[in-house]
Amino acid sequence: MNLKSLFNLVKELYDTPEGGFIPLHEPRFLGNEKKYLNECIDSGFVSSVGEFVNQFEREIAKFCGSKYAVATSNGTSALHAILHAIGVDQDCEVITQSLSFIATSNAIAYTGATPVYVDVDLDTLSLSPTALEEFLHNNAQKLETHTINKHTHKVIKACVPMHTFGHPARIEEIAKICKEWNIILVEDSAESLGSYFLKNGVQTHTGLEGVASALSFNGNKTITSGGGGAILTDDEALAKKLKHITTTAKAPHPYEYYHDMLGFNYRLPNLNAALALAQLEQLPSFLSSKLEVAKSYEEFCGKNGIEFIHAREGTMPNFWLNAIKLEDKAQRDDFLTQSNANGIMTRPIWYLNHQNPMYKHCQNDGLKNSIYLQDRIVNLPSSARIKI
Numbered sequence: 001m002n003l004k005s006l007f008n009l010v011k012e013l014y015d016t017p018e019g020g021f022i023p024l025h026e027p028r029f030l031g032n033e034k035k036y037l038n039e040c041i042d043s044g045f046v047s048s049v050g051e052f053v054n055q056f057e058r059e060i061a062k063f064c065g066s067k068y069a070v071a072t073s074n075g076t077s078a079l080h081a082i083l084h085a086i087g088v089d090q091d092c093e094v095i096t097q098s099l100s101f102i103a104t105s106n107a108i109a110y111t112g113a114t115p116v117y118v119d120v121d122l123d124t125l126s127l128s129p130t131a132l133e134e135f136l137h138n139n140a141q142k143l144e145t146h147t148i149n150k151h152t153h154k155v156i157k158a159c160v161p162m163h164t165f166g167h168p169a170r171i172e173e174i175a176k177i178c179k180e181w182n183i184i185l186v187e188d189s190a191e192s193l194g195s196y197f198l199k200n201g202v203q204t205h206t207g208l209e210g211v212a213s214a215l216s217f218n219g220n221k222t223i224t225s226g227g228g229g230a231i232l233t234d235d236e237a238l239a240k241k242l243k244h245i246t247t248t249a250k251a252p253h254p255y256e257y258y259h260d261m262l263g264f265n266y267r268l269p270n271l272n273a274a275l276a277l278a279q280l281e282q283l284p285s286f287l288s289s290k291l292e293v294a295k296s297y298e299e300f301c302g303k304n305g306i307e308f309i310h311a312r313e314g315t316m317p318n319f320w321l322n323a324i325k326l327e328d329k330a331q332r333d334d335f336l337t338q339s340n341a342n343g344i345m346t347r348p349i350w351y352l353n354h355q356n357p358m359y360k361h362c363q364n365d366g367l368k369n370s371i372y373l374q375d376r377i378v379n380l381p382s383s384a385r386i387k388i
């Protein structure tokens with residue numbers, strides 16, 4: 001592999017002098033960030049109440065095409081709140097992919113439920129509908145209103161696919177299987193803000209197929225609010241419940257503090273929402289800049305015999321993190337060593353969730369593709385370019 005010329009391409013893309021460091025994904029603050037933050041500070045409303053957070057909810061819902069959005073303190077809390085709100089608890093199991101950031105499993109575990117791991121597709125790197133169907137066929141029993149795991153007798157209450165690195169999962173197929181088995185679909189869309197797929201010929205944002213989905217605005221994401229997240233849903237009752245439980249379930253009253261159910265302090269602070277709003281205004285330009293970066297990588301890889309994880313037909317990923325697939329673990333490790341030594345931050349896929357001590361006991365389907373990909377995938381620097 002022509003490493004030197006790949007490193008040169010990365011340096012060119014990010015206009016970095018010799019000896020400079022290129023992070024994997026860094027935020028760009030090129031718009032109204034300081035203006036809105038100052039306005040927010042001047043208003044005195046920096047915490048859980050304020051106009052920026054309300055406006056951000058309206059704008060993010062509009063951008064993604066959901067009826068409602070509930071802003072949260074981060075993506076993990078968004079996912080946890082959804083699972084809690086739909087009744088996932090210690091008597092339940094939740095199917096997800098092991099190839100994900102640990103937050104996906106953690107959010108499930110916070111409810112007391114147990115994650116069950118099903119494999120991903122090699123092209124989307126996201127939950128495989130074929131593997132899901134096969135797992136359910138071999139391990140689950142469909143009852144009148146719900147599905148149980150034949151081995152543990154627990155209810156398989158929900159399924160949480162994740163759109164890995166912004167590549168849309170085969171979500172319509174997954175939704176169909178979940179419906180057949182009475183399993184609630186919740187999307188982990190933390191990485192896929194600005195990722196679309198064609199649904200009946202119409203460009204549709206990820207995160208709208210399930211009952212709700214979670215977004216993340218962590219510092220390394222396509223837009224950032226420092227820390228932050230949001231829930232998307234079209235279900236009015238669920239949206240109301242989620243707003244309620246993410247604001248400590250406080251019954252509205254001018255001065256009394258009465259909480260009518262278990263709630264969480266999960267609201268996105270107004271101060272963070274001010275930042276988020278300014279970032280959201282720039283999202284279209286971040287996305288086109290990231291697409292340009294992805295195209296440069298794809299072209300380079302095509303010419304140099306490197307497998308680039310490209311957009312599956314009918315999908316428009318945000319290319320949150322560009323990924324290449326190397327030949328084996330040895331080549332992967334060599335690539336990681338050399339690129340990082342050259343000031344170019346690259347990284348492998350996370351340890352698969354089930355390889356972490358908390359989730360070692362959880363059932364899985366063998367995860368053949370996940371393990372194969374873990375040994376071969378690396379992410380390349382993918383920030384929006386500085387001049388966009």
Ligand SMILES: Cc1ncc(COP(=O)(O)O)c(C=O)c1O
Pocket residue numbers: 074075076077100101103104162188190191215216217218228229
């Ligand atoms: C797949 C996935 N799920 C959940 C999260 C959690 O988001 P946050 O860090 O905002 O809690 C992240 C990102 O950090 C993620 O990549």
